[in-house]
Amino acid sequence: xxxxxxxxxxxxxxxxxxxxxxxxxxxxxxxxxxxxxxxxxxxxxxxxxxxxxxxxxxxxxxxxxxxxxxxxxxxxxxxxxxxxxxxxxxxxxxxxxxxxxxxxxxxxxxxxxxxxxxxxxxxxxxxxxxxxxx
Amino acid sequence: xxxxxxxxxxxxxxxxxxxxxxxxxxxxxxxxxxxxxxxxxxxxxxxxxxxxxxxxxxxxxxxxxxxxxxxxxxxxxxxxxxxxxxxxxxxxxxxxxxxxxxxxxxxxxxxxxxxxxxxxxxxxxxxxxxxxxx
Amino acid sequence: xxxxxxxxxxxxxxxxxxxxxxxxxxxxxxxxxxxxxxxxxxxxxxxxxxxxxxxxxxxxxxxxxxxxxxxxxxxxxxxxxxxxxxxxxxxxxxxxxxxxxxxxxxxxxxxxxxxxxxxxxxxxxxxxxxxxxx
Amino acid sequence: xxxxxxxxxxxxxxxxxxxxxxxxxxxxxxxxxxxxxxxxxxxxxxxxxxxxxxxxxxxxxxxxxxxxxxxxxxxxxxxxxxxxxxxxxxxxxxxxxxxxxxxxxxxxxxxxxxxxxxxxxxxxxxxxxxxxxx
Numbered sequence: 001x002x003x004x005x006x007x008x009x010x011x012x013x014x015x016x017x018x019x020x021x022x023x024x025x026x027x028x029x030x031x032x033x034x035x036x037x038x039x040x041x042x043x044x045x046x047x048x049x050x051x052x053x054x055x056x057x058x059x060x061x062x063x064x065x066x067x068x069x070x071x072x073x074x075x076x077x078x079x080x081x082x083x084x085x086x087x088x089x090x091x092x093x094x095x096x097x098x099x100x101x102x103x104x105x106x107x108x109x110x111x112x113x114x115x116x117x118x119x120x121x122x123x124x125x126x127x128x129x130x131x132x133x134x
Numbered sequence: 135x136x137x138x139x140x141x142x143x144x145x146x147x148x149x150x151x152x153x154x155x156x157x158x159x160x161x162x163x164x165x166x167x168x169x170x171x172x173x174x175x176x177x178x179x180x181x182x183x184x185x186x187x188x189x190x191x192x193x194x195x196x197x198x199x200x201x202x203x204x205x206x207x208x209x210x211x212x213x214x215x216x217x218x219x220x221x222x223x224x225x226x227x228x229x230x231x232x233x234x235x236x237x238x239x240x241x242x243x244x245x246x247x248x249x250x251x252x253x254x255x256x257x258x259x260x261x262x263x264x265x266x267x268x
Numbered sequence: 269x270x271x272x273x274x275x276x277x278x279x280x281x282x283x284x285x286x287x288x289x290x291x292x293x294x295x296x297x298x299x300x301x302x303x304x305x306x307x308x309x310x311x312x313x314x315x316x317x318x319x320x321x322x323x324x325x326x327x328x329x330x331x332x333x334x335x336x337x338x339x340x341x342x343x344x345x346x347x348x349x350x351x352x353x354x355x356x357x358x359x360x361x362x363x364x365x366x367x368x369x370x371x372x373x374x375x376x377x378x379x380x381x382x383x384x385x386x387x388x389x390x391x392x393x394x395x396x397x398x399x400x401x402x
Numbered sequence: 403x404x405x406x407x408x409x410x411x412x413x414x415x416x417x418x419x420x421x422x423x424x425x426x427x428x429x430x431x432x433x434x435x436x437x438x439x440x441x442x443x444x445x446x447x448x449x450x451x452x453x454x455x456x457x458x459x460x461x462x463x464x465x466x467x468x469x470x471x472x473x474x475x476x477x478x479x480x481x482x483x484x485x486x487x488x489x490x491x492x493x494x495x496x497x498x499x500x501x502x503x504x505x506x507x508x509x510x511x512x513x514x515x516x517x518x519x520x521x522x523x524x525x526x527x528x529x530x531x532x533x534x535x536x
Binding site: 191196 | 465511
């Protein structure tokens with residue numbers, strides 16, 4: 001489903017914890033940045049998907065942490081789409097140090113499309129085709 | 135406008151930063167917990183105010199930090215209402231250590247009531263009377 | 269490894285997102301509150317484990333989201349220890365609505381003990397015995 | 403004290419709240435990004451200031467919110483140094499929409515230099531000269 005999208009970010013001071021490294025919850029915010037950029041690069045910003053009445057609700061999220069990131073370190077969020085059907089979308093992510101592309105963490109999120117009332121609502125082919133295009 | 139409301143909380147690990155203390159942004163989340171509890175104790179949960187179509191938008195927020203809080207420390211959020219009119223509401227806050235009631239931080243938030251479209255919308259007397267009652 | 273620990277929390281306004289529900293990252297902060305309370309109830313606060321020079325670094329975290337939580341909803345964090353050895357500790361979590369004990373989410377975190385320099389460092393039997401006691 | 407530093411950011415989904423706009427606490431994280439970039443552009447990354455044993459502890463923070471920012475909107479953080487002495491540093495910030503440079507919010511943070519133990523510790527002239535240079 002196309003090449004991975006890469007987004008560059010820096011660890012914010014507010015993302016560190018008293019262990020001196022980026023806190024485990026921050027990675028899930030970074031995954032979200034990754035899929036936002038993924039959709040934008042496919043030509044369909046996620047804000048537009050919501051504007052059309054569809055929400056890609058997270059039903060499962062996993063992260064494996066290999067090595068820590070510190071304040072102000074630059075890293076890449078590499079995002080790929082593993083699976084895309086009208087009823088389920090799965091994104092895979094890798095977090096890499098910018099300096100040497102060392103693997104910091106990897107993970108995935110599973111999404112079920114719903115409408116604004118939170119009811120399962122299959123994504124139309126027009127949207128699906130766009131975000132899953134090569 | 136009545137006695138202050140006191141709410142007890144503990145510093146979460148995710149609220150610390152690499153300096154080993156609660157991060158400055160967390161205090162604004164705690165102020166929000168304080169005004170949530172203030173409204174609830176007046177008999178009008180903030181969720182109900184929003185359900186009636188009013189939003190108390192923050193237009194100014196200040197915090198003065200006196201001494202740090204550490205992970206797992208218990209603290210009190212003491213909330214008072216300084217001013218309440220149909221067009222402006224001001225809350226004052228103090229953060230105190232639970233152990234010895236030492237002043238950790240103090241601050242305030244200024245709110246303008248709006249409707250769901252973000253337009254200024256005076257709070258009806260019924261709502262105002264309830265949250266500003268002695 | 270003993271009975272589950274239950275901790276009661278409320279969804280903060282700052283934990284909601286524009287979908288009107290608690291954001292997926294918040295659950296990982298709640299899991300952390302859960303294991304903090306778990307250790308405290310075993311008589312060994314996590315802050316004391318760190319004071320002894322041991323850090324339970326998160327190497328994997330997963331959450332499955334069943335149904336949303338809204339602002340100000342009260343929920344329980346039910347925490348159990350699935351596995352505990354000197355080199356690996358696994359916690360399981362359930363998030364339940366307080367009202368009807370409905371399952372909102374479930375997940376786990378895997379931890380590797382390290383020293384302050386981030387090197388793997390087996391947890392002494394004294395610590396392990398305490399937090400894994402029935 | 404020199405030209406302002408400008409940093410570009412986008413509103414993250416996790417930074418929105420159920421009002422559909424960026425939450426008030428996020429602005430204080432953005433201010434922090436602003437001063438991080440300010441120090442970097444002066445040739446003295448804040449991480450290096452901490453590596454030399456100095457911490458610029460926040461003792462006061464204020465934000466005035468003029469208009470909301472929405473998910474995925476691009477904005478600029480404009481940071482200037484208002485005051486810099488060995489015992490107190492004040493930064494001013496403006497948040498502007500990228501599109502039309504409309505003022506979204508403005509604020510400031512006051513910092514007292516401390517050592518790693520949290521004791522007030524005047525910043526040496528070498529550090530001060532660098533970050534306050536024209």
